[in-house]
Amino acid sequence: MLTIHAAGLLLTGDPAAAPVPGGAVLVDGGAVAALGPLDEVTAAYPGARVRRWPGVLTPGLRQWHALWLLTRAYHPDPREYDELGDRPLTGDCLAALDLPETRRSGSVRRGLQRMLRYGTTAVGGPFRDTVVRTAVARSGLREVPATLAPGVLDDLPNLDPFHHAAALADAIPAPLTVGGRADLAAFDVPDEAGLVAAGAGTCVATVLAGRLVYRGA
Incomplete structure (x- = not known):
């Protein structure tokens, strides 16, 4: 089943890529199938289940x-x-x-x-x-x-x-990429600076190879 994980801001971890407001990650099995604004991803995959998280989406740490x-x-x-x-x-x-x-x-x-x-x-x-x-x-x-x-x-x-870590890049093994393993996390903070300052204790969801393995209260 296709699953879209969405949040207020997507940080792919790619230093050449800009943050994506209202961003989303499409997961197909254990892999990332698409990245981009939520409206574009849902339009391309209308049958996918959507999970919405507060804050930011990032690669897994x-x-x-x-x-x-x-x-x-x-x-x-x-x-x-x-x-x-x-x-x-x-x-x-x-x-x-x-x-x-x-x-x-x-x-x-x-x-x-x-x-x-x-x-x-x-x-x-x-x-x-x-x-x-x-x-x-x-x-x-x-x-x-x-x-x-x-x-x-x-x-x-x-x-x-x-x-x-002083930045997201210091805390991840690799950026999120289409075709790569679907390891990602959601944090209840507004942006990267807020994440670095508040820390990973703000995690509300962890997705491991496409599986939701942790969900905060």
Whole structure:
């Protein structure tokens, strides 16, 4: 089924392309089939389902610190919130936990789910740990090489890709292109400057290879 994702502003991530007010992305299966103003896309594909989101549409984001967040942090189960809280545990707090493989696997899966809530669709690898590699493969998140300038990966890890980015281009693996994989996200902000300032916690939807995998309340 063809699906159109629409928002007040489309940012394709292509530095040569202007933002598209009232923009839309047509998704066919797992690929982008068209990009442009909503009225033009709906006129060309009148039978497509339309999902409207507040704010801006962008390519899905890239999480450089995925390996750290999945192997050096514990993401509590909601049933553990009374005891452990709802924030990732690191350092001495992590060392004090008994983490058999089943419990560690659950943490990794929850960590990946939390990344989806921040519009993340690509994670920086490689992942050599079997538990992490398996969970990433099953999640559908795309693994990309974590090649950065020296020192960037030493910054304090954060689930928000914009914590380490000064512009949208710094936080995405690739622009949205017709024929490319349909990885995109919607954020409840007015424009790119607002997104960089407010961060990816404003995410209201994440689409992974054409599938809506996160929808905010």
